[in-house]
Structures are given as C-alpha cells and as structure tokens.
Amino acid sequence: MNPKMGNLIYAGKAKTVYETDDPDQVIVKFRDDITAGDGVKTESLVRKGYYNSVISAKFFEVLEDAGIKTQYIKLIKPGYMLCKKLDMIPLEVITRNIAAGSLLKKFPFTEKQELEPPIIQMDYKNDEYHDPMLNDSITIALELATKEELDTIRSITLEINSVLKEFLLSKAILFPDFKIEYGFDSEENIVLGDEISPDTCRLWDAQTSEVLDKDLFRKGEDGVMDAYMKVASLLLDETDIAKWNVEF
CATH class of the missing domain: 3.30.200.20 (Phosphorylase Kinase; domain 1)
Structure with missing residues (x-):
C-alpha cells in the first residue's frame, strides 16, 4: 500500500x-x-x-x-x-566527462574535449550567491561538509559516473556531464538524493551528437x-x- x-x-x-x-x-x-x-x-x-x-x-x-x-x-x-x-547537503556535485557548457566559458578547454580522469566540481547550492564554485577550504570553512565527507562524496560520485557512463553507452547515449546532490539519512550515511534526469545531465546521441537534454531549452531551441x-x-x-x- x-x-x-x-x-x-x-x-x-x-x-x-x-x-x-x-x-x-x-x-x-x-x-x-x-x-x-x-x-x-x-x-x-x-x-x-x-x-x-x-x-x-x-x-x-x-x-x-x-x-x-x-x-x-x-x-x-x-x-x-x-x-x-x-538532510540535504547544500552542494551541487558536477562531474564532467566531456568539455561543454559553462566549462568552456570559464576555462580554455576545447569543445567536446574528453576529460580523463573526469573533473569533479562542487558548487554552493544557494540562489542568493548564484551557486558559486567551491574549493575544499571554503567548503570546510562554511561548515558545509568535512574533509572526510568531501572525500566520501568524491568516491561515490566516481562510482556513479562509472556505472551510468557504461549503462548509457549501452543505450547509445553519451554522458558529457551531470549534477547530483547528496544528503544524510537517518543513520548519518551520505546518500545520493534529488534526481538524475535530462534536467540535470547532458545527454547526447552517441551516433549523431544530437542533444537530448535541457540545453535545448537553455538555447531556445524546439523539441x-x-x-x-x-x-x-x-x-x-x-x-x-x-x-x-x-x-x-
């Protein structure tokens, strides 16, 4: 029920x-x-x-x-x-496998450059401050997470990336990047939360590079x-x- x-x-x-x-x-x-x-x-x-x-x-x-x-x-x-x-942790954890989006605006990467190992970026989930990028020192000073918790988050994130990349490739979809969030459960375990969807991922057709995610909306395109x-x-x-x- x-x-x-x-x-x-x-x-x-x-x-x-x-x-x-x-x-x-x-x-x-x-x-x-x-x-x-x-x-x-x-x-x-x-x-x-x-x-x-x-x-x-x-x-x-x-x-x-x-x-x-x-x-x-x-x-x-x-x-x-x-x-x-x-109990959600106010971090947006972004994993980048292929250079796209804001990464190209902020750093001299080449569009569609493969990133190996993947880049893991953490942003402060806060609308007032427009979700700024964090480093470990700022994260710890703001008491958003401890060094041990950040290490755990990175380890889990790399596992998630590996599993989903393989799964998506089996469905003929590339996985350029994605954003996830974590929280603490009732036993204080760090657990993946929120959603994983075309709203929070870049997803490209593996054969044609057709965009299959929210980038279409960002750019004002149809479909x-x-x-x-x-x-x-x-x-x-x-x-x-x-x-x-x-x-x-």
Whole structure:
C-alpha cells in the first residue's frame, strides 16, 4: 500500500517534496516546470515531470543494483516518487566527462574535449550567491561538509559516473556531464538524493551528437519534450514500462 501524501515540506524550481505518514519517507512530485539562468527563464512543458520521474527512477534502480545507496524507494506512479527523507547537503556535485557548457566559458578547454580522469566540481547550492564554485577550504570553512565527507562524496560520485557512463553507452547515449546532490539519512550515511534526469545531465546521441537534454531549452531551441521522451524510450525496457504503466 502506498503512503499517504501529507504536508508540503519544500518546493524547488521543478519538484515539490511532501511528508508522508512515515516520518522517514517523503513523496517527491516532479512538476512540469523547467527553468534556466538561475530561474530567470521559466516555462511549463506538458509531461516533463512525468518523463523526468521515470528516467530518474531508472537511473536510481541501476545505481542501487550496483550497490550505490540512494534515497529512492520506488516510483509510485509516473510523476510521484517515494524516497527516504534526507538532510540535504547544500552542494551541487558536477562531474564532467566531456568539455561543454559553462566549462568552456570559464576555462580554455576545447569543445567536446574528453576529460580523463573526469573533473569533479562542487558548487554552493544557494540562489542568493548564484551557486558559486567551491574549493575544499571554503567548503570546510562554511561548515558545509568535512574533509572526510568531501572525500566520501568524491568516491561515490566516481562510482556513479562509472556505472551510468557504461549503462548509457549501452543505450547509445553519451554522458558529457551531470549534477547530483547528496544528503544524510537517518543513520548519518551520505546518500545520493534529488534526481538524475535530462534536467540535470547532458545527454547526447552517441551516433549523431544530437542533444537530448535541457540545453535545448537553455538555447531556445524546439523539441525539448521530444528529446526527453526519446531518452525515456531508450532507457526503459518492457519490464519498466509495464511496472510503471509508462505511456509514450
């Protein structure tokens, strides 16, 4: 039996988190809102939350199968995810496998340059300060995380990158970069939270380099929902589609 949705806990740019009748669990609602440029550019795209939720659920299940702890419990139905309640760490952890986006604006990398080993970048998740890039000294001085916690986050992130790169390549998708977030569970374990979706990743068709993520929206191009739907159709197998009653 699914838990009952309770009071609102938090409303972000594209997701809303609700209490349940279990104090250690929450329901995350994936909304259709899409934003760019620190929320300056905002729109609502029909069924965006639907597809982001099933894509995230698939990624979380792949990671759980690989032994990586996440907050994911199950997808109740497309758009609504049951998760463990986490005390979120205010860091955005960005992993870059291929040079793209803001990295090219700030540093003299060549576009589509392969980055081996991958770059791990941490930003302060804070709208007031526009999510600035951090180093370890600033992170520790702000008491956002300890040196040991940062080492743990980097280690888990590299595992996540390895697992998802391989999984996506098997689906003919390249994985240039992605942003993830972590939190502490009730036992003080550092656990992957938030979402992994075309909103938070760059995803390119491995054959054509076609963009299949939010970059289309950032650049004002058409076909955003076609791209998200294509990602879902490539990632989900028949079992997933039947289990979650996904409709294309």
